[in-house]
Amino acid sequence: MTLVPFGGDLLAQSRAWTNLHDDELRRRAVQAAGEKDIPALVSLTTAYLAQQGASGVLTSPRTVEAYQLGARQFLEYATAQALNLLRPHRHDAQGYIGHLLAAGRKPAGVQLKVAAAACLYRALRWAGATDADPFRDAKVPKDRTSGLVKRPPYTEDELADVIEKADVHAKFLLFLTAHAGLRISEALALEWTDLDEAARRIHVRSGKGRKERIVAMSSSLARATRHYRALYGLGGPDHTDGKRTTASSAVFRYASVMTARYHIEKAFGAAGVHFRGFHAGRKYAGTRLLRQVKDFGRVAAHLGHESVDTTRRGYASLAADDLKDDLAGW
Incomplete structure (x- = not known):
């Protein structure tokens, strides 16, 4: 059979x-x-x-x-x-x-x-085929290395170099992952009504675990959104790639993560920067925001993490000497 x-x-x-x-x-x-x-x-x-x-x-x-x-x-x-x-x-x-x-x-x-x-x-x-549960007591060693060490975020210079070489679509996608901290699936699922550049807000409707959330835009992302909407928003010129047309409700022409990766890797290659995946952009957002607000809870909310521990383990860290100014008067 x-x-x-x-x-x-x-x-x-x-x-x-x-x-x-x-x-x-x-x-x-x-x-x-x-x-x-x-x-x-x-x-x-x-x-x-x-x-x-x-x-x-x-x-x-x-x-x-x-x-x-x-x-x-x-x-x-x-x-x-x-x-x-x-x-x-x-x-x-x-x-x-x-x-x-x-x-x-x-x-x-x-x-x-x-x-x-x-x-x-x-x-x-x-299915009733067996009562066996062989993996119930199986042990996998813990990995003590931080996710930020194993898969580090992009640096400020790396992103600047890539943005300089990227086309309009790839540039906007980078802003969404590295500033708004969106997962690639969340970014590709966006529709035009989800973007409110005037209020500097993004409505994420397809978050992990089907959780919706509102994400704040940076000033740079709001400007990029206005520019991108003027070129490809509803009523704008068609720009077709494969099955998707951005003059529809969908924000991106990319119909899949694989297609998005293909185009984004071209921009990274042109800039001479190693592409470490879309999550490295989310980690950049988490790390930069944490060093600014120093609040894991707020960073977790921005990234759409259910647990602060997820943010702490693999997405954001404070500098080793972060407390030096607070301790200066002791």
């Missing part, structure tokens, strides 16, 4: 399993696990996410893709090692973690792969 994942929405993809009678669901899941049918097991994991995941059918496409990739990679390992998926040995899960670490993967990345493999087993239990 081979189930090929259907390319529709998440709910449609799950129906290949949820439309089955419980006995047939269990039979097919057992068969897929016994045969290590990777497409079928990835499909089962996807169906479980749609039905029992924290966000259900509203799980973001990027999260679904990450879990699908992680499940596939574990299944490839299980196939190569001839593991029994339904009756795993008690050392199998830790062995997989050791394999990933020995291959040079960082603990944070290993944690994501383990989460996907554990989700596969939740899917198998959901």
